[in-house]
Amino acid sequence: MGKPTGFIEYKRENPLKKDPFERTKNWQEFQLLMPEAKLRQQGARCMDCGVPFCQAGTSVPGSADIGCPVYNLIPEWNDLVYRGKWREALDRLHKTNNFPEFTGRVCPAPCEGSCTVAISDDPVTIKSIEYHIVERGFQEGWITANPPKTRTGKKVAVVGSGPAGLAAAAQLNKAGHLVTVFEREDRIGGLLTYGIPDVKLAYQIVDRRVRILEEEGIEFKPNTTVGQDITSEQLESEFDAVILCTGATKPREVEVEGRDLKGIHYAMDFLTANTKSLLNSDHKDGEFISAKDQHVIVIGGGDTGADCITTSVRHGAASITQFDINRQKGADRTADNPWPLFPYVHQIEDGHKEAFAVYGEDPRAYQLMTTKFVGDEEGNVRELHTIAVETTIGEDGVKVRTPIEGSEKVWKADLVLLAVGFTGPEQELIDQMKLETTKRQTLKADYGKYATNKEGVFAAGDNRRGQSLVVWAIHEGREAARECDRFLMGSSNLP
The missing domain is CATH 3.50.50.60 (FAD/NAD(P)-binding domain)
Incomplete structure (x- = not known):
């Protein structure tokens, strides 16, 4: 531990990203590299705690994850970054994770939820430091092929x-x-x-x-x-x-009246076709499901739903709404979600920020259950009907959805994306x-x-x-x- 008072002296600084409105004009990655001095300060916030829960890597049955599933040696490479020893930090990172460039971009960072600093302050920026270590490795030419010296023949x-x-x-x-x-x-x-x-x-x-x-x-x-x-x-x-x-x-279905109408798609079909067309022709082949000028409803409040928002914003959707069947989470942990479990708190993902920047409001709507789809004479979806529900947990542990009387609502819908899991x-x-x-x-x-x-x-x-x-x-x-x-x-x- 290079700086024993680092977690006291320095506040968390989140990774730099391009402006939410400006980045919706293209399909480029929007995370930016931070100056090395800032990164070393962030590494100094790692406090060499007695038990580093950040690298525990376990699941609690019926609850949430604790720490990093691949057992990343987080305190070690945080300290090495603080000391400016980037090559050594990369070696430590690759000991446990074959692809830190993937997790440094898309992992929700259960490690940060289990960071000891997070008991009473903002956690160390573990995910951002991981991203910078591996990108530094590629920039410096440190990451190269290392084939095995001998073969088993198997x-x-x-x-x-x-x-x-x-x-x-x-x-x-x-x-x-x-x-x-x-x-x-x-x-x-x-x-x-x-x-x-x-x-x-x-x-x-x-x-x-x-x-x-x-x-x-x-x-x-x-x-x-x-x-x-x-x-x-x-x-x-x-x-x-x-x-x-x-x-x-295998996607989970939404089995309600009108499901066979045109314009209702599984989220993964939407995302896959979009990326394939983007890579093949920069969307010039038209071989994708376009959200342009469409009133888009995303059913499902998870990460895949947020990815649908990210994509629809860039297509130029007329409006975007994301349905979450659950209540909006609070800003703080609940009694049944204590540290060091992964924190189930209200999050604003990048896609939500982009939708807010373009349309002026958070795209999410909570406690909604779809009751039916309504189409036009040509079989295209045009409306989506919902009712608000209250969710409780039954004695058998199964979720029970109770409709709230008088909460029915009709939504415009030209494109419906089903993101309710697999x-x-x-x-x-x-x-x-x-x-x-x-x-x-x-x-x-x-x-x-x-x-x-x-x-x-x-x-x-x-x-x-x-x-x-x-x-x-x-x-x-x-x-x-x-x-x-x-x-x-x-x-x-x-x-």
């Missing part, structure tokens, strides 16, 4: 190139195995590429890392659907082990491989072991744990790689 197939798949592939390759990654989309990256708007995580950032992984010896096969272009039988016969990192991509992984490949699933339809593979009921087949990420964070996917990909390595070699030196 072949491993990784199905899915999202954060779990890439992490698993990177670790297995380090162990010397021959790794092939199969991806059904035309570009590598999974949800990193097509599930997150380019303004938050640019494809060039994903591709930059993929090219390094290729130089290290990993083979990538895009446009390849396992179960169709290559059968599951071929996969199991040609490879010594398989890790399934296919995500939880119900689990797609089942086709699971059925082909005769893999066991849980009651939640996720793959049955114990946490920490990741082995399915079929020998040599492992599962990691959202298809095993359900819809979750990028950082949890990286964690599971790394751990599954270790268990796969153990299966192949009898023991493993992977962390």
